[in-house]
Amino acid sequence: MEHAGDEDSKMNKINAKKLLKRNKLYDAAYELFTTKGMTETVIEDIAKKAGVAKGTFYLYFKDKYDILNKIIYRKSVTVLKQTMDATESKVKAENAGMVDGVLFFIDYLIAYFKSNKKMLRLIHKNLSWGLYRKILADSDDLLEVKGMLQRLTDEYRTGGVNNDVIEKNMYIIIELVSSICYSSIILEEPYTIDEIKPTLYKTIRKILSK
Amino acid sequence: MEHAGDEDSKMNKINAKKLLKRNKLYDAAYELFTTKGMTETVIEDIAKKAGVAKGTFYLYFKDKYDILNKIIYRKSVTVLKQTMDATESKVKAENAGMVDGVLFFIDYLIAYFKSNKKMLRLIHKNLSWGLYRKILADSDDLLEVKGMLQRLTDEYRTGGVNNDVIEKNMYIIIELVSSICYSSIILEEPYTIDEIKPTLYKTIRKILSK
Amino acid sequence: MEHAGDEDSKMNKINAKKLLKRNKLYDAAYELFTTKGMTETVIEDIAKKAGVAKGTFYLYFKDKYDILNKIIYRKSVTVLKQTMDATESKVKAENAGMVDGVLFFIDYLIAYFKSNKKMLRLIHKNLSWGLYRKILADSDDLLEVKGMLQRLTDEYRTGGVNNDVIEKNMYIIIELVSSICYSSIILEEPYTIDEIKPTLYKTIRKILSK
């Protein structure tokens, strides 16, 4: 028993060390990708910044694109879960309806990206929104988020609106918001996000209206 | 005078030759970019396909990205002018209103990209929609197109709608359509363009309604 | 005493374990060398296939070439002893003379390599026949085989043939057979082993004739 315990603790130490190294690589790569850009960042930069040897990188990731995708995925899951938590609290506290729920969700996301342009740029430059949406759609880590959105739109369904109509409208909204985010947060052209927000929200309300 | 004429014709011949070479390079690059992709296409490929020496490429273009941007610009101007002509004819023939005019314009563009996915993919993968819009906005070659869109929305302005509101709505529409085009024409996920078109057009009508 | 016995049996167990591991490494390496080839096989492959850690490999062998040479040596000793046994039986049974004895020895070897091309290729590609002969010449494990060949050629010696002549002729025969084996069994060019065998045997008879 004790011996087994020893082995376990040994394993844990090793795994903890591995995790630490992996995270150092994640952080280094994220920092470099967002400042220098993908093509300007070479594997050696990442390794050096993480304080490991070049070969070590290949122990954890297949190549530059592997770590990029994983970074984007991890960050996204974090953001979306956070957004969901905030939305749920708000909805409960204010006993908000579906439209306000969706708008709050979007508002929270926009705020997040506004204060984190680097990540937005990273996603946009290296992963199209379309592909991104696909990846997130298949994610098991986001089941909760999906559940929440489902519940949010239940109101509609019980109101007799066709399920297909709801889903298509949601798709339209997602595409619209993503696209606007990029143009208005990153490029700030032709409108800044604050300039366009009222119009955007008005549009979303129109889309969700019957 | 005659001598000058000779010089002129000589000049013209040389210029024609240069133009020919430039066009051959454009065609070769477009073909390769759309089939092999940007990163897989190397300068030598383009030169070889165009039937010129590698060094000649640098006589006409700065690098791969230079020719890419110029290709996209040229193609876009062509498409937009064509779309404009079709729209104007239609509007005149049917004495259509502004909403129908805008919808026709979009419909024509979608049809074009549906039958020319390669170009859509090229633009999307190598130039963000936002940047693209910016370039076209500054283009002198598209003054006519802009004029037409202006005239189209005049109806609104005379109807007492604030100019700023119109422009923001147009921006929202452009972003929405571009985004949907990419997802639904290239990825065909989660909906094909034909599946989402009715919802898209309904949305645009909602946006343009007062 | 009893305690010592315990220690002995403990030692044996450990040694048996070590031997088992070593053999697993031998088998794994042989399999990989003959299928994937030397350069394509990396130490990690061998360790993985043998079910041990990479570092363990270095506990038993210096490097890839060390295990290769040992594999070739082990396999060769086995084959030659087997060939010797078969030859001795045959010679006794048929009361065969020296020439027939030598030819049978060669025939048995050719048959063996014909049905085990992988090993022949391994020897040839990684150890020249010349070097190979040298290693086997120094082997203590093959004293019996050498003794047999000695006895086989005794007939000649008693027949008054100079010992030096016999040995040189044997050398010529060995070189010839090895060379033909490679070309005709592995490459099958310009003749298959079956096509060239009659001529080869005729030549050997000529060499051994006075």
Next chain:
Amino acid sequence: MEHAGDEDSKMNKINAKKLLKRNKLYDAAYELFTTKGMTETVIEDIAKKAGVAKGTFYLYFKDKYDILNKIIYRKSVTVLKQTMDATESKVKAENAGMVDGVLFFIDYLIAYFKSNKKMLRLIHKNLSWGLYRKILADSDDLLEVKGMLQRLTDEYRTGGVNNDVIEKNMYIIIELVSSICYSSIILEEPYTIDEIKPTLYKTIRKILSK
């Protein structure tokens, strides 16, 4: 005409320069392959020794093995043609028969390799004799040599010996000589080439005897 002449001479100059560079690479590679060995020689070494950039190497050769094979081929053709010339002179001068002709041919080759062990080792270590024979057999540059060997053996054919028998015997001789050359010239074990030569030649005479 003059213009064309200019272009021709320009072309010639360029081609001459290219040839010069190619030859420099050949020489550098040969020197390095024979002294340091194949695996120890890296492309950069070759380029540096030839006084060109690494990339230039790839303009002329696919990789290390490409240049190696070409070097071996070139050297071999030279040697064999030279051997042929010497043999033909000798045969004419001494009105020698076929057996003496063949023996002279072999003797010349052995002498060559004895004074050029590096090349022999290069061929042997990197190209099996079998493969080597095949390449030379397909060579158009050696048609003359083949013709000469054909004429040499004509004597046999007219003597009523089956063509197949002649060719098989020649094959046996070639394999034997190659194999002996390597063992006795490179390894000098168990006999030096001078020690084994009398026995070798006696064997060849036996093979060629009816």
Next chain:
DNA sequence: GATGAATGAGCTTTCATTCAT
């Protein structure tokens, strides 16, 4: 203007070997 040979920095990836655990 046109050519294409030459350049060489730069990148990815592998893998034998070590050594702390």
Next chain:
DNA sequence: CATGAATGAAAGCTCATTCAT
């Protein structure tokens, strides 16, 4: 004894760009 994470040298190869002709 056994492990396997970490190392980092090393090599192959590409390709944008230059420049002598």
